[in-house]
Amino acid sequence: MRSFPPQSRVEHDRVDLSVCSVNGLLCLMLWKQKAKVRIHLPWQVWNPLTNKWKQLPSCKHKTVNRGTYFVHAFSDDTTKSYKILMAHNPKKHLYQYTDTDTSLVTEIYDSATDTWREASPYNLQLPLSPLNQAPKRGVRCDDVIYFVTRTSNENILLSYDIKKDQWHEEITDEECMEIFEWDGRVMTAMPLLTNGFYMYEDFYRISIFERNSATKRWVDTGIEIPYKIRNKFVEDEEGVEIAASGNHLAITGYTRDGSFRIAIYKRAENYWRFPPTGAFSDKIRQARVEGLFQFKPRLESVP
Known part of the structure; x- marks a missing residue:
């Protein structure tokens, strides 16, 4: 197998915490520094065996890591495609996440159409902690993608139903x-x-x-x-x-x-x-x- 791509393409300090695996491909989210804030660049998709790359189109909503966002890559057997879920606060400026920021915008990339689709908006019932300043990668079981995150004093199990296009949240064990x-x-x-x-x-x-x-x-x-x-x-x-x-x-x-x-x-x-x-x-x-x-x-x- 080929080694990790050369530093000219992906420098190790520019690879964010979001690296997903789907259908034999690696999906990487990169970032750049701007005004002391990391601005995320378009996703890169890579096949390590063939060393073939593809840069995906940009999401509609700009993201920065001054707040929690959720990412997961998954396959769609019906269309033989792969998809990437991104959910985050929709603010477009450089912001500090606060307890009043409860809206969650969901965008889904589909390789079959090479486009991002904006899903139904969702308002969190329990505002997330401002200390959550890192991407959360999900876990898929059946047609539901699960994430663990935090409010100021509780752990939350957040889930997204792929078929129903719906979010759900519940309080979970504080040690989870x-x-x-x-x-x-x-x-x-x-x-x-x-x-x-x-x-x-x-x-x-x-x-x-x-x-x-x-x-x-x-x-x-x-x-x-x-x-x-x-x-x-x-x-x-x-x-x-x-x-x-x-x-x-x-x-x-x-x-x-x-x-x-x-x-x-x-x-x-x-x-x-x-x-x-x-x-x-x-x-x-x-x-x-x-x-x-x-x-x-x-x-x-x-x-």
């Missing part, structure tokens, strides 16, 4: 900071509780939870992340990222000694391990990991 998809289920990792208190074992115990769509509650799967595994990583609210498929679950992030590691869990064997460390590019900076996803390259995929 990140979500991931595992074979069509919405999952998260949270501390275990007993009678309302954390179960302490070397500080606390972390387990994998599955969302029950009927009760809208998180159910413990019984899969626990051992202390010897999570203690390797830098512990903060978003210090690691998780992806899963089939029998395997992967946790990745920066370790306490500054290296970059991946831990693998095999569900059938109920077994955790650290694969041998590999050599990573010196361009990978020691910083918080922002996103982990599965990518299956396809030679026939056209941006």
